Amino acid sequence: MDDRAGKIIQRTISALEHEAASDCENSVPGGVEVLIRRVAGQLAGADISDRARNSLRRLDEDVRGYEGMRIERRRALVSRARKLLEAIAPESSEDSTEKPASSSMSVPGDNPPSTERPPPLCPDDAVTELTGVGPARGEALEALGIRTIGDLLLHCPTRYEDRRQVLSMRELSHGQHAVVRVTVTGAGRRSSPFRGAAAIIPAASGGAEGDLLFFGRPYMVEQISEGDQLLVIGTARIEDGRPAIAVNDFDLASEGDLDSAARIVPVYPITDGVSQNMLRGWIEQALERCPPPDDPLPERLRERRRLMSLAEAMHEMHRPSELPSASAARRRLAYEEFFALQLSIALRRLGAKALSAVSALEVEDLRERLVEALPFEPTGAQHRVIGEVLEDLAAAEPAHRLIHGEVGSGKTVIAALALAAASRAGRQSAMMAPTEILAEQHHESLRELLGPLGIEPMLLTGGAPAECRAATLEALQSGEPICAVGTHALFAESVDFADLAVVVIDEQHRFGVRQRARLSRKGERPNLLVMSATPIPRTLALTVHGDFDISVIDELPPGRRRPESELLTGGDRDDAWRFIHRRVAEGRQAYVVCPAIDPSEEMAAATETFEKLAPGPLADLRLGLVHGRMDRDERRRAMTSFHAGEIDVMVATSLIEVGVNVPNASVIVIENAERFGLAQLHQLRGRVARAGWQPHCLLLSDTDNPETIDRLAVLTRTCNGFEIAEEDLRRRGPGELDGVRQSGLPDFRIACIIADTGALVDAREDAFAIIARDPKLEKTENRSLRSLLTRARSGEPWTL
Numbered sequence: 001m002d003d004r005a006g007k008i009i010q011r012t013i014s015a016l017e018h019e020a021a022s023d024c025e026n027s028v029p030g031g032v033e034v035l036i037r038r039v040a041g042q043l044a045g046a047d048i049s050d051r052a053r054n055s056l057r058r059l060d061e062d063v064r065g066y067e068g069m070r071i072e073r074r075r076a077l078v079s080r081a082r083k084l085l086e087a088i089a090p091e092s093s094e095d096s097t098e099k100p101a102s103s104s105m106s107v108p109g110d111n112p113p114s115t116e117r118p119p120p121l122c123p124d125d126a127v128t129e130l131t132g133v134g135p136a137r138g139e140a141l142e143a144l145g146i147r148t149i150g151d152l153l154l155h156c157p158t159r160y161e162d163r164r165q166v167l168s169m170r171e172l173s174h175g176q177h178a179v180v181r182v183t184v185t186g187a188g189r190r191s192s193p194f195r196g197a198a199a200i201i202p203a204a205s206g207g208a209e210g211d212l213l214f215f216g217r218p219y220m221v222e223q224i225s226e227g228d229q230l231l232v233i234g235t236a237r238i239e240d241g242r243p244a245i246a247v248n249d250f251d252l253a254s255e256g257d258l259d260s261a262a263r264i265v266p267v268y269p270i271t272d273g274v275s276q277n278m279l280r281g282w283i284e285q286a287l288e289r290c291p292p293p294d295d296p297l298p299e300r301l302r303e304r305r306r307l308m309s310l311a312e313a314m315h316e317m318h319r320p321s322e323l324p325s326a327s328a329a330r331r332r333l334a335y336e337e338f339f340a341l342q343l344s345i346a347l348r349r350l351g352a353k354a355l356s357a358v359s360a361l362e363v364e365d366l367r368e369r370l371v372e373a374l375p376f377e378p379t380g381a382q383h384r385v386i387g388e389v390l391e392d393l394a395a396a397e398p399a400h401r402l403i404h405g406e407v408g409s410g411k412t413v414i415a416a417l418a419l420a421a422a423s424r425a426g427r428q429s430a431m432m433a434p435t436e437i438l439a440e441q442h443h444e445s446l447r448e449l450l451g452p453l454g455i456e457p458m459l460l461t462g463g464a465p466a467e468c469r470a471a472t473l474e475a476l477q478s479g480e481p482i483c484a485v486g487t488h489a490l491f492a493e494s495v496d497f498a499d500l501a502v503v504v505i506d507e508q509h510r511f512g513v514r515q516r517a518r519l520s521r522k523g524e525r526p527n528l529l530v531m532s533a534t535p536i537p538r539t540l541a542l543t544v545h546g547d548f549d550i551s552v553i554d555e556l557p558p559g560r561r562r563p564e565s566e567l568l569t570g571g572d573r574d575d576a577w578r579f580i581h582r583r584v585a586e587g588r589q590a591y592v593v594c595p596a597i598d599p600s601e602e603m604a605a606a607t608e609t610f611e612k613l614a615p616g617p618l619a620d621l622r623l624g625l626v627h628g629r630m631d632r633d634e635r636r637r638a639m640t641s642f643h644a645g646e647i648d649v650m651v652a653t654s655l656i657e658v659g660v661n662v663p664n665a666s667v668i669v670i671e672n673a674e675r676f677g678l679a680q681l682h683q684l685r686g687r688v689a690r691a692g693w694q695p696h697c698l699l700l701s702d703t704d705n706p707e708t709i710d711r712l713a714v715l716t717r718t719c720n721g722f723e724i725a726e727e728d729l730r731r732r733g734p735g736e737l738d739g740v741r742q743s744g745l746p747d748f749r750i751a752c753i754i755a756d757t758g759a760l761v762d763a764r765e766d767a768f769a770i771i772a773r774d775p776k777l778e779k780t781e782n783r784s785l786r787s788l789l790t791r792a793r794s795g796e797p798w799t800l
Contacts, residue, residue, distance in 0.1 A: 005042070005043060005046040005047070005048075006089060008039060008042050008043065009039070009043070009085050009088060009089045010089060012035065012036075012039045012085055013082055013085050013086060013089070015028045015035060016028075016032075016035075016078050016081055016082045016085070017082070019032060019078050020075070020078050020079070020082070023071065023075075024071055024074035024075050024078055025118060025131065025285075026066060026067050026074070026131050026132065027118075031066065031067060031131075031132070032063055032066045032074075032077075032078065032081075033063050033064060033065070033066045033067070036059060036060055036063045036081060037060055037063075039056075039085075040056050040057065040059070040060040043056060043088075048088050052084070052087070052088050054222075054225070055084055055225060056084065056088075057222065058222055058223045058224070058225060059077075059080065059081055059084060061219070061222065061223050062077060062080075062223055063077055063081070065275065065277065065278060066132075067131055067132020067133075067278075067281065068132050068137075068274075068275065068277055068278025068279070068280075068281040068282055069277045069278070069280070069281040070277065070280040070281050070284050071281070071284050072251075073251065073252075073277065073281075074281070076251070076252045077252070080252065118131060118289060119289075120289055120290065120291065121149050121286065121289045121290040122149065122290060122293075123148060123149050123150030123153070123290060123293055123799065123800035124148055124149070124150065125148060125149045125290075126138070126147065126148060126149075127141055127146055127147060127148060127149060127151065127152050127282070129149070130149070130152075130282050130285050130286060130289075131285060132278075132281070132282065132285075133282060136273070137273060137274065137278070140271055140272065140273035140274045141274060143271045143272075144269060144270070144271050144274070145747075145749075145797060148799060149286050149290050149800075150799040150800030151749075151797075151799050151800075152282060152283060152286050153283065153286055153287070153290065153314055153318075153800060154333070154749045154750060154798065154799060154800060155268055155269070155279070155283070155749075156268075156317065156330065156333075156749065156750050157266035157267055157268050157317070157318075157326075158267055158268065158269055159267050160264050160265065160266055160267065160320060160323060160326055161179075161233060161249075161264070161265045161267060162179075162264050162323060163179040163231065163233060163262050163263055163264065163265055164179075164262050164263060164264065165178075165179060166179050166180070166181050166231065166262050167179065167180050167181075167206075168180065168181065168205040168206025168207075168208065169182060169203070169204065169205045169206055169208040169209070169210045169243045169245075170205070170206035170207055170208035170243075171206060172236035172238065172243050172245070173236060173238065174236060174237060174238040175235065175236065175237075176235070176236045177233075177234070177235050177236075178233075178234070178235075178236055178245075179231060179232070179233050179262070180205065180231070180232050180233075180234075180236075180245060181205055181229070181230075181231055182203035182204065182205045182210075182212065182229070182230050182232060182245075183203060183204055183205060183227070183228070183229050183230075184201060184202070184203050184212075184224055184225065184226050184227060184228045184229075184230065185202045185203055185204050185209065185226065186201075186202045186226050187221070187225075187226060188200060188201035188202070188212075188220065188221035188224060189221060190218045190221055191218070197215075197216060197217075197218040198213055198214055198215045198216065198217070198218060199212075199213075199214040199217055199218050199219070199220035199221045199224075200212070200213060200214075201214070201220065201221065201224055203230070208243060209242070210242055210243035210244050210245065211242070211243075211244040211245075212224075212230075212232060212244070212245055212247050212250075213234075213237070213244050213245065213246045213247060214247050215246060228252065229252070230250050230251065230252060231250060231251040231252075231262065232245055232247050232249075232250040233247070233248050233249045233250065234246045234247040234248045234249075235248075249276070264320045264321075264322070264323060264326070265280075266280070266317075266318055266320070266326075268280075268283075283318050284318075287314065287315065287318060287319070292310050292311040292314050292800075293310070293800055294784065295309050295310040295311070295784075296310070296336070296784045296785060296787050296788045297310070297336060297339070297784075298781045298782070298784065298785075300781065301766060304766075305335065305762055305766070307331075307332045307335060308328060308329055308332045310332075310336075312329070313328075313329040313330075313332040313333050314329075315329075316328065316329035317329040317330060317333065330750060331756065331758075331759055333750040333751075334748075334750045334751035334752070334756040334759045335751075335756075335759040335762065335763050336788070337748050337749070337750055337751040337798050338543075338751050338756070338759055338760045338763035338764070339763040339766060339767055339788065340788040340789065340791055340792035340798075341543065341546075341763075341792050342546060342763050342764045342766075342767035342768065343767045343770070343771065343785060343788060343789050343792060344789060344792040344793055345543075345546035345547045345764075345767070346546075346547075346767050346768045346770075346771035346772075347771055347775065347789070348547040349400065349546070349547035349548075350771060350775055352398065352400045352528075352547060353397045353398065353400055354397060354525075355396050355397050358501070358524050358525060359395070359396065359397060359398040359399075359501075359525055359526070359527055360393070360394060360395060360396050361393045361394065361421045361422065361424075361425050361427075361501060361502075361527070362394075362421070362424065362425055363390045363393050363394045363421055366390065366417065366420060366421055366424065367386055367387075367390060367417070369420075369453060370413075370416065370417055370420060370449075370453070373449070373452035373453060374413065374449070376557065378410065378413060379409075379410065379553075379555045379556070379557055379558075380555060381405070381409070381410075381552075381553045381554055381555035382409075382410045382413055382414070382553060382555075384551075385403060385414055385551040385552075385553055386413075386414060386417055388401070388549070388551050389401065389403075389414055389417060389418055389529065389551070390417070390421075392527065392549070393418060393421050393502075393527055398525045398526065398527050398528065399418075399502075399527035399528060399529060399549075400528050400547065400548055400549060401528070401529050401530075401548055401549040401550070401551060402529075402530050402531075402532070402536075402541070402545045402548040402549070402550045402551070403529060403530070403531045403532075403551045403552075403553065404531065404532040404533070404534070404535060404536050404550070404551075404552060404553070405533070405535065405552055405553030405554060405721075406533070406535065406553070406554075406556060406686065406721045407533045407682075407683055407686025407687070407689065407721075408556060408557070408560060408686060408689055408690050409533075409553040409554075409555065409556055409557075410553060410557060411506075411531045411533065411553060412442065412445050412446070412449070413449065414529070414531070414551075414553075415431055415442075415446075415504045415506070415529065415531065416446055416449040416450055418502045418504055418527065418529055419431060419446065419450065419455070419457070419483050419502060419504065420450055420453055420455060421501075421502065422481070422483070422501040422502040422527075423450075423453075423455045423481050423483055424453075425481075425501060426481045427481055427499045427500075427501035427502075428476060428479075428480075428481060428482050428483075428484070428497050428498065428499050428500045428501060428523075429482075429483045429484070429500070429501060429502040429503070429504070430483075430484045430485075430486070430490050430497070430500060430502070430503050430504070430522075431446070431457075431483075431484070431485045431486075431503075431504040431505075431506065432486060432487065432488065432490050432491075432503070432504070432505050432506065433485075433486070433487060433506045433507065434487065434488075434506075434507050435487065435628075435655070436461045436462070436463055436487055436632060437635065437636075437639065437655065437656075438506065438507065439459065439461050439485055439486050439487050440459065440461075440636070441661060442485050442506065443457055443459045443485045445661075446483070446485060450483070455483055456483075457483040457484070457485050458472045458475070458482055458483065458484055458485065459472075459484075459485050459486060460472050460473075460484050460485070460486035460489055460490060460495070461486050461487045461489050462487060462488075462489045463632040464489075472484065473494065473495060473496070476495065476496060476497050476498065477496045477498055478498065479498035479499050481499075491522065495522070496522070497522045497523055499523070500522050500523025500524075500526045501523065501526055501527060502526055502527045502529070503523070503526050503527070503528050503529070504529045504530075504531065505528070505529070505530045505531065506530075506531045507531070507532060507533065530545075530548070533683055533686070534679050534680075534682075534683055534721070534725065535679070535721035535722040535724070535725045536725060537722070537725050537726045537729045539729070539753040539754065539757050539760060540725075540729060540753060542760055542761070542764055543753055543760065546764065554722075560689060560690075560691075560692075561689065561692070561693070561694050561695060562689070562695075562719040563668075563685045563686075563688060563689050563695040563696060563697045563719060564694065564695070564696050564697070565685060565696075565697040565698075565699065565715045565716045565719075566696075566697070566698055566699065566716060567673075567699045567701065567709070567712050567713055567715075567716055568698055568699065568700050568701075569700075569701060569702065569703075569704075572700075573617075573700060574617065576669050576698045576700060577613070577617035577618060579667065579696070579698065580592075580618065580621070580649060580667055580669065581618075581620075581621070583666055583667045583696070584621055584648045584649070587664075588664060588665070588666040588667065588693065589642065589645070589647070589648055589649065589650070589662065589664050589665040589666070589667075590648070590649045590650075590665060590666070590667035590668065590669065590688075591649070591650050591651075591652060591656060591665060591667070591668040591669065591687060591688065592609060592613065592649060592650070592651045592652070592668075592669045592671065593652055593653065593654060593656065593668060593669070593670045593671065593684055594606045594609050594651070594652070594653060594671045594672065595653070595654065595671070595672050595675040595676065596653065606625060606627045606651055606652060606653050607625065607627075609651055609671060610623060610625045610651040613649070613651065618648075618649055621648040621649050622646065622647050622648045622649070623647065623648070623649050623650075623651060624638050624641060624642055624647035624649070624650045624651065625638065625650075625651050625652070626638045626639060626642075626650060626651075626652045626653075626655060626656070627652060627653045627655055628653060628655050638650070642662055642665075643661075643662050645664060650665075654676070654680065654684065656684070656687055661690060662687070662690075663690045663691035664691065665687065665688050665690075666688050666691070666693050666694065666695050666696065667688060667695070667696045667697075667698070668684060668685055668687055668688045668695075668696075668697050668698070669697075669698045669700060670684060670685075670697065670698070670699050670700065671700050672700070672701065672702075673699035673700060673701045673712055674701045674703045674705075674708045674711075674712065677728050678711065678714055678715065678724050678725075678727055678728040678731070679721075679724060679725050679728045681697075681699070681712075681715055682715065682719075682721055682724045682725075684697075685697035685715070697715070699712055699715065699716075711731055714727050729753075729754060730754055747797045747798065748798060749797065749798045749799070750798075770782060770785070777789070
């Protein structure tokens with residue numbers, strides 16, 4: 001070996017020694033990856049052995065992505081590189097063995113490596129401030145919602161791998177997922193490409209010999225050499241008594257670093273261009289360079305709930321000492337997110353419930369008069385909720401109540417009570433529905449319920465005739481005690497309520513928070529009731545509707561029957577049409593619901609289905625068609641004909657999900673049922689549970705996905721809307737449920753309202769108690785909470 005090659009090796013060794021002295025912070029100029037690539041290229045033609053040249057090539061491959069590796073992996077690679085270069089270095093030549101002083105040490109073409117530690121970071125700094133995160137990887141991290149150091153530190157692992165229980169090959173059983181210490185015993189080989197590309201590398205431990213299988217990674221035969229000691233994580237296979245391990249991950253594990261390799265390892269959500277090792281390395285770097293911000297939770301609160309400090313939680317989430325500690329860290333961070341949200345909700349509720357001289361209404365004998373006018377006796381649940389609403393209306397603080405329950409449970413009666421209270425006081429009221437069909441339905445129902453009390457509701461929708469609309473607007477502006485029923489047209493700028501006392505919003509999840517607020521602001525602190533026919537899981541109610549008092553109508557009127565539901569796969573459609581024939585012959589009617597209006601390859605469409613059924617399987621029945629793109633008058637004529645019994649089968653979109661009341665309809669067939677959520681399917685089948693005969697729901701699906709079939713089968717097992725809503729929440733998550741986004745549920749980074757119910761309940765209790773005692777957060781011990789409140793109100797994704 002010539003002197004030049006010897007000097008290159010010695011200078012590289014010196015650079016690596018400084019890298020080790022800086023605890024492998026990638027402090028050499030250009031980075032360790034560039035350093036090793038350069039020396040491998042410079043020694044390509046040097047007089048070294050083929051084995052040394054191959055080892056150097058494998059080292060060059062292994063250090064790729066060095067900047068994103070965790071610190072233990074970096075230490076192992078630097079140690080390996082030094083040992084390899086020391087073995088290659090010539091033992092003679094005074095020039096080649098003399099190491100230059102650190103002040104003049106350099107690698108050809110580079111500046112001297114700096115021993116200065118990188119500057120500290122703060123949570124708001126861009127993630128690209130980290131060593132190894134350039135613009136391209138910054139964009140990749142942004143796909144994970146990571147833009148800042150704070151975002152990175154809150155990137156929560158999905159699970160942990162406990163690598164502390166290290167086995168030998170002799171101890172493995174077939175199918176076992178295990179961590180195994182092995183020594184590579186020979187050169188690897190590539191499998192036949194016809195069997196799928198893989199590297200097969202012989203290894204041994206515990207007196208047993210076997211193979212390491214790197215599926216899809218045939219290049220590993222060049223990166224692992226005989227004598228390497230590895231800690232491999234994978235699934236064992238035992239064939240003819242010979243063990244093999246399908247490797248998912250591995251660490252170089254020399255005698256000195258086995259303890260650092262055998263640990264609890266976090267597994268994170270990743271994306272293209274970002275590997276687990278990269279994320280782990282960047283998070284390690286962020287933890288070392290970014291001191292945690294001041295803990296916003298008061299110490300007394302942490303002690304009461306037995307919560308970790310913020311600094312301890314950040315450490316244990318990413319570097320857990322034990323699995324229970326990782327769970328406790330996650331709970332602490334979830335609590336903080338929930339607590340911030342509940343502070344905001346508690347303040348919102350405080351503002352909504354502030355005393356108002358104009359909110360109280362006279363309700364004496366109103367219950368008796370309304371019940372006397374009803375053609376039926378209210379259920380016990382209706383009586384209970386009527387009492388709650390009457391108490392609200394009589395109070396000096398405005399009502400702020402959510403009423404939810406099953407389809408057909410009688411919420412409209414509660415709405416009529418509140419609207420009647422406003423009219424009796426000579427004041428105005430409004431009831432808003434999301435669609436014209438539902439607004440018209442409510443208008444007709446309220447005319448029947450309020451007519452005996454001398455109250456005539458007025459309809460105000462976007463499609464109302466100009467003369468009727470003008471008359472209603474004039475009456476509202478003049479202060480007449482009008483009860484207006486309508487759609488979002490009610491909160492248009494042209495609509496001016498002179499004395500709005502009660503606002504009722506039906507199917508509240510169809511409206512956004514701002515839309516609801518715009519209508520309620522049209523009066524001076526009016527009483528607000530919102531209603532939903534979709535049962536709401538308790539955890540979702542505490543987050544999305546936490547500022548409301550909540551009433552549940554959990555009882556159906558006497559004589560109502562629960563729908564019998566059946567799941568039919570594609571080939572059984574003829575059974576559905578035969579079933580409709582039988583029920584129509586008995587005098588009943590049916591719906592066929594499709595998830596779209598126009599044809600598509602993936603889902604049945606209302607128009608296409610109508611065109612197939614009318615001349616086909618249901619040719620001898622009277623069919624109708626209704627969907628949202630029809631002219632308003634045409635749609636009304638179709639529904640009127642169906643209600644009058646002039647149409648046997650109505651083909652429709654999910655437009656009929658709410659507000660359609662045809663008691664004679666006892667069958668609903670839902671095409672492509674897999675396209676709907678469970679709660680929506682439950683509400684759709686509620687359309688045929690409005691009379692005394694047995695209702696039937698047939699769910700049609702062509703799917704062969706076992707998970708989808710299992711989801712739909714939930715509806716065949718239960719008719720309890722609250723159970724179904726909980727199941728829908730568990731399977732789909734809150735972000736996918738109708739109306740959650742409109743309702744203002746934030747994007748949690750750590751917290752999950754499904755898994756962290758306990759933390760949610762604790763956080764709500766604590767937040768509401770603090771706001772009750774200190775609504776402006778002026779006390780010294782509560783001032784730190786202002787930052788949490790600001791973050792919760794920002795609408796931005798949660799970060800440090």
